[in-house]
Amino acid sequence: KAGVTQTPRYLIKTRGQQVTLSCSPISGHRSVSWYQQTPGQGLQFLFEYFSETQRNKGNFPGRFSGRQFSNSRSEMNVSTLELGDSALYLCASSHGTRRTDTQYFGPGTRLTVL
């Protein structure tokens, strides 16, 4: 079974631009979660999508948004980029319905904002 894939792997943007990151979950998984990893703040939960609906959201400004498609693929968008948005963005997929759920991570997208 193929793992979680994320595209692109690396991105360089300038302040004020917007960016879209993509995540394809493991086949059969309906939940996709996004996390931001920075040296200062560590790993922080952004949001979770399940069956095309945002089910849970972390404490991030509205510039961070996402969506999920009917095939469970998810995209994350960051508008009006700031220098502090430079980070590794990780997505994780899981079934989303089982009490014994386990999240499996993709390789991440490294975003650099100049």
Place this chain on the structure above:
Amino acid sequence: AQTVTQSQPEMSVQEAETVTLSCTYDTSESDYYLFWYKQPPSRQMILVIRQEAYKQQNATENRFSVNFQKAAKSFSLKISDSQLGDAAMYFCAQFQLNNAGNMLTFGGGTRLMVKP
């Protein structure tokens, strides 16, 4: 709110020896799961081991085992017969699936160095 704390920013171990990484957590939930993830320099987050809170038996996966002390809210990871490939960041995480959806709360991580 859930919190997860890893008090050891860095640890080192000699190859073939045993090392224990510490983790404490805080939650008001009774039903939850705990995980250890490994993040090597490639940055890919890899699942190491999982523990269900309702199980008293400590989880084991080959050279990796946990010491789960529910009353103390402690969840340490023991790596036996350490190998060079074990060098990585290790993250302890707590997971809850509830009506608000699921999410992982991570600790700050422990960098493990393995000396040959």
